[in-house]
Every structure is written in C-alpha cells, then in structure tokens.
Amino acid sequence: MDAWQTCVGGPSGVVRLGQYWGKLTEDERQMTVGGSRGLLHGREGELLLDLVYVFVLTRFSQRLVEDFTTERRIVLPEVGQTTLLLLALWLIWVHAAFVTSRADPQQPVTQLLVVWTMFGSMIMAVTLPHAFGDRAVVFAVTYVAIQAGKPVILLLARRDPGRHSPARHLCWAAVSAVPWIVGAALFPQSPARGVLWTLAIALDYTGLVLGWPVPGLGRTGAEDWRRAGKHLAERYQQFIIITIGETILLTGITFADKFTPDRVAPTVMSFATAVLMWRIYFHRAGTVFPAAIEGASHPNRLVKSGYYTHLVMVTGILATGVGYALVIDQPRGHQDPLWLAVILGGPALFLAGRSRLEYEVFARVSPSRVIGLLALVALTPAMVGRAPVIVAAAAAVVLAGVTAWDGTREWRHPDEAPSPQR
Known part of the structure; x- marks a missing residue:
C-alpha cells in the first residue's frame, strides 16, 4: 500500500484517484489501463x-x-x-x-x-x-x-x-x-x-x-460467416488503410534515396493519389460495408465477395504504389511500355474492385467509377512512349476527377441505403 500511495502522491492522491474513478462512466472505465476491454477492445493482437x-x-x-x-x-x-x-x-x-x-x-x-x-x-x-x-x-x-x-x-x-x-x-x-x-x-x-x-x-x-x-x-455454414461478418468487414477496412499506408512508405523511401528537385512532383502526386484512393474507398460503400453485412439477408455472400473485391483493390493499390516508385526513380527516363501495367493498371484495378464492392452493397455502380475506369483504359495507348511523370500525372487526374464527381453528389437519396436483399 505504501508503494501505491507513493505512486499516486500519498493518501491524498489515493482519495483524488478514487474521486476521479467514481466520476467515470462504465465505458470510460473499460477504456482505462486494466479495464477488461481496453482501448482496442482486446484486439491489440490484430493491430x-x-x-x-x-x-x-x-x-x-x-x-x-x-x-x-x-x-x-x-x-x-x-x-x-x-x-x-x-x-x-x-x-x-x-x-x-x-x-x-x-x-x-x-x-x-x-x-x-x-x-x-x-x-x-x-x-x-x-x-x-x-x-x-x-x-x-x-x-x-x-x-x-x-x-x-x-x-x-x-x-x-x-x-x-x-x-x-x-x-x-x-x-x-x-x-x-x-x-x-x-x-x-x-x-x-x-x-x-x-x-x-x-x-x-x-x-x-x-x-x-x-x-x-x-x-x-x-x-x-452461413451462420459461421454471419457471426464473423461485421468484424471481418472492419478488418477489410483496416487492411485497405495499411495498404495505402504502405504506398506512402514506399514513396518516402524511394524519394529519400534520390532526393532531387525533379522528383518532388512525382512524390507529391504519389502522396495525393494515396489520399484519393483512401477517399474513394471510404466514400459511402466502403464506410457502410460492415453495416451492410450486418443487415443483409445473406451475409455470407457479402462476406465472401468481400475477400475477392478487397484482394483486387489491394492489388491495385500496391501496383499503383510500385508505379509511382518507378516514376520517382526515373521521372524523365525512357519509359518501358510495361510500366503502364502498374502506373495506369494499378488505379484501374482499384476502381474495378471498388465498383464491385459498391454493387454488392447498393446493387448499383456510380457513373464516376465506370467513367474513371474507361478513362484509364483509353489513356493507355496514348501514353505509350511518354515520360513516366506524364503518365503518372494522367492517372492522378483521373482519380481526382472521380473524387470530385463523388463530392458533388449528396447522400440523401433512398437508394443510397445498403441493398437489403444482398
């Protein structure tokens, strides 16, 4: 007891601590050190x-x-x-x-x-x-x-x-x-x-x-997927975040190795693209995905579709990060046509996976996703032989256009609710 009193400032400290604890709500108590749930609800291992x-x-x-x-x-x-x-x-x-x-x-x-x-x-x-x-x-x-x-x-x-x-x-x-x-x-x-x-x-x-x-x-069975569904959807969201974070990490490492003025622009575009992908993913469908699974009549279908659609998006995000790393490394060099597969193909894969996710949640796909995907495909032949930094800029502009289109629409229509039949 003496040691404990010393830590909190003597007997008066114990009293103050007790008074403070008594004012906490139950949820606040659970979030303190030693609470049964903890700040991460006991899921620190997943982090x-x-x-x-x-x-x-x-x-x-x-x-x-x-x-x-x-x-x-x-x-x-x-x-x-x-x-x-x-x-x-x-x-x-x-x-x-x-x-x-x-x-x-x-x-x-x-x-x-x-x-x-x-x-x-x-x-x-x-x-x-x-x-x-x-x-x-x-x-x-x-x-x-x-x-x-x-x-x-x-x-x-x-x-x-x-x-x-x-x-x-x-x-x-x-x-x-x-x-x-x-x-x-x-x-x-x-x-x-x-x-x-x-x-x-x-x-x-x-x-x-x-x-x-x-x-x-x-x-x-379906009941096993139902029990796991909501939390598994949240885990998918978290994986998208760490994948986007990895592209930022790769951008920083590449730029740090070759810190020159001509690499500033592609570095900025790479960071901006990571932010745009984060914004596009969580705009509506990505945000309500856990709730959609919880309220779906067949949640197992939505959960199973989730690991395919998120695999496509993860692949697209990683490819996009690799594409920008190549551009930062050689912003003005002669472009290998195969680089188009990651510089433009990465964002295209991401939009394709995101479109599928939106269809699973809302039973429809926003025009911005389709137009953005078609724009990337149409740009590919025109970008052959161009400087890598120009190709990367084109990809960033397309994603910025998709994000701007999303920002002009209000989330007020009834059809924006998750589709209950899925």
Whole structure:
C-alpha cells in the first residue's frame, strides 16, 4: 500500500484517484489501463498482425519493383510468381481475420493464433525476394506451418464444441501441403515448382470458397460467416488503410534515396493519389460495408465477395504504389511500355474492385467509377512512349476527377441505403 500511495502522491492522491474513478462512466472505465476491454477492445493482437503486414507488403512491393527494373527477358512469369506469393499471404491474413472474428480476442488460444500467424508471416516476408529461388523451402514450410498449425492449436485447446471447424480446415491444409512442399523441395529453379504451387494455392482458395467441406464433418455454414461478418468487414477496412499506408512508405523511401528537385512532383502526386484512393474507398460503400453485412439477408455472400473485391483493390493499390516508385526513380527516363501495367493498371484495378464492392452493397455502380475506369483504359495507348511523370500525372487526374464527381453528389437519396436483399 505504501508503494501505491507513493505512486499516486500519498493518501491524498489515493482519495483524488478514487474521486476521479467514481466520476467515470462504465465505458470510460473499460477504456482505462486494466479495464477488461481496453482501448482496442482486446484486439491489440490484430493491430500487431497488421503492422507485420506493413512489412510484408513493403517486401512484396520491393519484389514487384525488381520485376519491372531488373534485366529480364520474360517479365510475365516473374509478375505471375509475385502474384502467387501475394495470393498466399492474402489467404493467411483472411483466414486469421475469419478465426479472430469468431473468437474471444482475450482468450490465450486466440492470442496464440495471432502470434503464430504474425511470426510466420514475418518469416515469409523475409523470404519473399527469393521465394522461388534458394529460400523456397523456408517459404513453403512456413506457409504450411501457419495454415496447418492454426487448426491444430484449436483442436488441442478444444475451443470448438464439435471439433469440426478446425478439423475440416486441417484436412484441406494437409492436402495442399503436398504440392507446396514437393514443389519447393524437389523442383529447384524449375517451372514445375510454379505449376505445383499454383495447384496448391488453387486448392487453398477452393477450400475457403466452399467452406472446407469434408465427408462426415460438413462445411462452414452461413451462420459461421454471419457471426464473423461485421468484424471481418472492419478488418477489410483496416487492411485497405495499411495498404495505402504502405504506398506512402514506399514513396518516402524511394524519394529519400534520390532526393532531387525533379522528383518532388512525382512524390507529391504519389502522396495525393494515396489520399484519393483512401477517399474513394471510404466514400459511402466502403464506410457502410460492415453495416451492410450486418443487415443483409445473406451475409455470407457479402462476406465472401468481400475477400475477392478487397484482394483486387489491394492489388491495385500496391501496383499503383510500385508505379509511382518507378516514376520517382526515373521521372524523365525512357519509359518501358510495361510500366503502364502498374502506373495506369494499378488505379484501374482499384476502381474495378471498388465498383464491385459498391454493387454488392447498393446493387448499383456510380457513373464516376465506370467513367474513371474507361478513362484509364483509353489513356493507355496514348501514353505509350511518354515520360513516366506524364503518365503518372494522367492517372492522378483521373482519380481526382472521380473524387470530385463523388463530392458533388449528396447522400440523401433512398437508394443510397445498403441493398437489403444482398
């Protein structure tokens, strides 16, 4: 007691502290240190996982930059490999978000699952630049360990009453582990590795889509998705934020390496584009997405659509960041026509995914999204051979136009409410 009195300023301090505590509302008490919920409602582990994924996305962007700048005769296979790695990392994050959306975040087993995913994701990120090279075994083994380890932890902890949900996922993880490990261990530097890993990731996504069906154990039903839906939608929102943040980080790193006056303009455009994508995503559909899932008659459809549409948007945002990094690196240099795939293709992918999200929420698509997407497509042939900074400026103008169009419309019409039938 003496030590406690010293910390708060003696006996009078204890009295003042008690008086202060008595004036707090219940919610305010829960938000103080030691409250049962805490400032992040016990979900600090999810925030840590997202911070690890900032590192993951940065490594992914660096690999994609190498795909477009390193002297290679065949670029598409390199980009295809990078895309496959992104699919694997995205699946790990989505499944972790699904599990934590259905579990108590303060339970030790839930926290162990998050830590397991965090550490494994960090190791996978370290191997990313050479995941198809001399670090393939580490990448594949770590991926399998994450995917199979989570259901094993749940089974050992007996957190599932019927023990069916983790058992189903473990069965699918065991099947896909074969092509992952065989491709990494037995086919070094061989196209067969890409084929086997493509088969493995296809199996993993098929399991997710179908609900990991296993004879005698059933599959993940609509009620499971309903329970996870609202929080999972919020997790999607958070991932969009960290992806946009990663593009800003990549912009800053690139500009810091080559701090010259001719790189100021593309740096400013890159930052402005990140802000524009943030504004476009959260304008209406992105904001009400969790509420739309909560009020939908078939929330499982909306949740499942969410991980596709957000994957497209995440890919578009990352590609956009890579495109601006290339421009900042060589603002006036001779443009490689393949750079158009990220400088203009990135924003196009983002708008395509955002249009799909809007359709799922409101059962319609704003004209600004469609016109912006068509404008980017129409600009592509005209931008061939232009200076990179001009191409980047054109992409930024299109996104600014989409944002300005959105700003002229008031959110007062009845059809702006989320579509209840979805």
